[in-house]
Structures are given as C-alpha cells and as structure tokens.
Amino acid sequence: MEFLKNLRDPLLVKKLLKAIERTHTGKTVKIMEVCGGHTHAIVRYGLNKLLGELGIEFLHGPGCPVCVMPKERIDQAIAIARQPGVILTTYGDMMRVPGSSSSLIKERSLGRDIRMVYSPLESLEIAKQNPEKLVVFFAIGFETTTPMTAGLLELAIKEGIKNLLVHVNHVLVLPAMEAVIKESEIKAFIGPGHVSAIIGGKAYKPFVEKYKVPVVISGFEPVDILESVLLILRQLKEGRAEVEIQYSRAVNWEGNIKAQELIDKYFEPRETFRWRGLGDIPFSALKLKEEYSQFDAEVYFKDILPDKSSEDHKLCICGEILKGKAKPTDCKIFGTACTPQNPVGACMVSSEGACAAYYKYVHGLVSSV
Ligand code: SF4
Structure with a gap:
C-alpha cells in the first residue's frame, strides 16, 4: 500500500x-x-x-481487446457454442459483447454450455472433467494473454488431451498503432x-x-x-x-523471452484480420501454426463458421473512438440508449473500453459493471 x-x-x-x-511549448x-x-x-x-x-x-487508442473484436468472430464463437456436445469457454468480458444478432451471454441463457474462465488453464480442467464433450476456448487478447493460450496448448499436448480446441483471436499491438x-x-x-x-x-x-x-x-x-x-x-x-x-518496475528492453518463445512455438501471423472499427489490418493477428491444426477450432468447424456479419449499430462511433478521432461523449446515444447495462457497442462492454470509462468516471454515472 x-x-x-x-x-x-x-x-x-x-x-x-x-x-x-514548464516543458510544454503551449501548442x-x-x-x-x-x-x-x-x-x-x-x-x-x-x-x-x-x-x-x-x-x-x-x-x-485501440488497445482494448474486447472493443476491437469484430462481430464475425463473436458470431463464429456463437455458431460453435450452438453445436451439440460443445462447451465454449472464454473470458468474462467477451460474454456480453454483441454479435450480429446475439451474444454469448444470451446464448447461455438459451441453454448453450458457455463458461466464463479467469485463466485458459481452466479450459483444460473442464476438458478433463468432460471427456465426452468438446471444449473450445475462445481466446482473445493482445500479446499479454497470448502466452497463456500457448501455455494451455503446451499442457494439453503434454497431458494428451484430445477434446480441446482453441478459436484464436490474439491480436498484435504494433500493426494497430500503425x-x-x-x-x-x-x-x-x-x-x-x-x-x-x-x-x-x-x-x-x-x-x-x-x-x-x-x-x-x-x-x-x-x-x-x-x-x-x-x-x-x-x-x-x-x-x-x-x-x-517509464514502467521499468515491470518492463525491460528485451521483454519476456520465454513468453516470446512460447508464442513463436505455437502461433504465426495471419495475413489479415478485421478489427472492429479499424477494418482489415495485414499481419495484425495470430493464428495457430499448421502443425498444431488438430487444436484449431477454425479448422475443425470450418463448414459452419459464418464469415460475414451485420454492420455495427449506425449510431455507434466506437471505430472513430478507437482511431482517436472522437470521444465517447461525441456519441449521440452515450449514456442513454447505450450504457454498461445495455451496451450497443463494444467500447461500452469491456471494463477496458473508453465508453465504459467515461460512463463510470467522467459523468459519475453509477455502473454495476
Ligand atoms: S456509447 Fe455505445 S454506441 Fe456510442 S460509441 Fe460508445 S459503445 Fe458505441
């Protein structure tokens, strides 16, 4: 303390x-x-x-992984969760992000087996406890969480787990900054x-x-x-x-070499990835390497995955906010039709989203999230 x-x-x-x-020039x-x-x-x-x-x-900026996840990836997670015998696991923030016509939390209320995890490794335990089911981890996040997904694969291989797949949505910070x-x-x-x-x-x-x-x-x-x-x-x-x-108590010049090696072992860049609000950015996300395709949910479910989804709500300016061109308060439905309890866009859902931050702190609006 x-x-x-x-x-x-x-x-x-x-x-x-x-x-x-004293240092600022005034401009x-x-x-x-x-x-x-x-x-x-x-x-x-x-x-x-x-x-x-x-x-x-x-x-x-665009550093909130939930906010940048495009609808089609959420639609894909929903399509997987609707398959018989599937348990879908993911981080809590993803549950309420709206897809084209549903969200994971709505699907759960309709009876799909969708479970919130704090760590990817919980998916491994769920797979072990449910050998007759197929467990699919919907993996999201920047480089911070990618090593944990790699660690999940490492353990699954070591323990010979066969009923586990990963739907990979890990994105990279530098292409987004570009x-x-x-x-x-x-x-x-x-x-x-x-x-x-x-x-x-x-x-x-x-x-x-x-x-x-x-x-x-x-x-x-x-x-x-x-x-x-x-x-x-x-x-x-x-x-x-x-x-x-500045953050030298946690960051050094070389980074975490072991984590980088783990990422390189299992993942390689995707040619392109669509970011919510930013569009297609080349080599801005990762996919599983072909030699680990037995764990790849996109390969296993390739025939049922939607690749098109509906547009974002026409009044949502989340994309402009993520590009630094607008502030949450510029949105016409901020704090009225769009609130943390009833989010219209992804920037209001995530605990890291700019709209959620403004709702909570700038306007002193009470949020239960
Ligand atoms: S307040 Fe809601 S609708 Fe408006 S930009 Fe933010 S997330 Fe989108």
Whole structure:
C-alpha cells in the first residue's frame, strides 16, 4: 500500500504538473494512450481534465481487446457454442459483447454450455472433467494473454488431451498503432504496460524510427502517467523520437523471452484480420501454426463458421473512438440508449473500453459493471 501511496502522492503529482507546464511549448499536443487500462486510469484520476487545461489532449487508442473484436468472430464463437456436445469457454468480458444478432451471454441463457474462465488453464480442467464433450476456448487478447493460450496448448499436448480446441483471436499491438497513426494527428504514444512486459521496449524501435514519434511505456498510476507525459514532452521539445520505459518496475528492453518463445512455438501471423472499427489490418493477428491444426477450432468447424456479419449499430462511433478521432461523449446515444447495462457497442462492454470509462468516471454515472 505504501508503494501505491507514493504513486498517487498529491505532492508528487503537483511537482510533475509543474514540470509538465514548464516543458510544454503551449501548442496543443495529442497523445494517444494505446491501452484501455491507461484510458481508465486517465479518466478515473481526471488527468484528461488536468492536462487538457494545459493543451495536452489524450486520444483513446485501440488497445482494448474486447472493443476491437469484430462481430464475425463473436458470431463464429456463437455458431460453435450452438453445436451439440460443445462447451465454449472464454473470458468474462467477451460474454456480453454483441454479435450480429446475439451474444454469448444470451446464448447461455438459451441453454448453450458457455463458461466464463479467469485463466485458459481452466479450459483444460473442464476438458478433463468432460471427456465426452468438446471444449473450445475462445481466446482473445493482445500479446499479454497470448502466452497463456500457448501455455494451455503446451499442457494439453503434454497431458494428451484430445477434446480441446482453441478459436484464436490474439491480436498484435504494433500493426494497430500503425493503422491509427496513419489516420490521426498523434504526436506521441503512451505505450501499453502489460503488452510491453511481454514484447519489451525494443519491439517499438522500428515503429519509432519509421514514424518519428515518441513512445513512452507507462505504468498505470497517476504519477506513472504524468511522468510518461513529461518524458514525451521533453522528447518533443528536444526534437527526439525514442522509445523510453517509464514502467521499468515491470518492463525491460528485451521483454519476456520465454513468453516470446512460447508464442513463436505455437502461433504465426495471419495475413489479415478485421478489427472492429479499424477494418482489415495485414499481419495484425495470430493464428495457430499448421502443425498444431488438430487444436484449431477454425479448422475443425470450418463448414459452419459464418464469415460475414451485420454492420455495427449506425449510431455507434466506437471505430472513430478507437482511431482517436472522437470521444465517447461525441456519441449521440452515450449514456442513454447505450450504457454498461445495455451496451450497443463494444467500447461500452469491456471494463477496458473508453465508453465504459467515461460512463463510470467522467459523468459519475453509477455502473454495476
Ligand atoms: S456509447 Fe455505445 S454506441 Fe456510442 S460509441 Fe460508445 S459503445 Fe458505441
């Protein structure tokens, strides 16, 4: 707790704000925080308002894995869950994300065997306890959760489990950053903390060299984020564009080599993947390598998987928010027709979604989520 107290220390916050004020040139600077965890911290602690007054604007990026999952992948999970003898497992956040005409939670209420797991390894236990059933893990997430899915496969192979499949939806942060930087006026990025613990600071170097924008990998506490903004402003002032690691208590330059090896062992890049709101981005997601296709739900169920789905709700501007072109409050149905209890778009569903963060913190609206 002492540790957290320091990272939320009002005196330190004031000092950092003063340093930011001294360093900032006065021109409006648009900084994108990639990760939904950062979005929540920024709006929770009112940093967007504090820094907004100084001309520093936060753009909320595409780093919420639930928000970027396209409807067709959810439709595919639903189609699998409707097959007889299937138990579908996934993380809790995915349950309420609307597909074309249903969601996993609606399907569960209709009697499908859909189970929420906190760790992929729970799917292995479910498979062992239900040998007559086929267990399908609907795997989502950025590089943070990919090693855990790889670990599930590693154990399944070791233990000779035959009734387990994985529907792989693991996405990659750098292609998403490339997609958004081409479309908006981003001057710098606050790099994601958890993803970077896996891929390391060095993964951003080619990106920084290509686009000449600073990337500062940040922790999630107010002091972390303010210090990261200060590092960014110093770089901008000095005309530098570098990768810096503010979150050095969790992230290093090389990343987690074992986790990277595990990812490389089981997965390879997909040629293209459709992101909700961002469209098709080449080599932006992973798929299982062919030698592990016996675990691939997309191979096993290839004849029943829908590949087309309905458009997002016409009033939902989630895609524009994920590109940093709009704020949740720009949406006409924010907080009225769309709430965490009745989400219309994915950005309101996830605990990492920008709309959910604004609903909870900016407007002080009470949410049970
Ligand atoms: S408030 Fe709802 S409908 Fe509007 S952009 Fe956010 S998720 Fe979409």
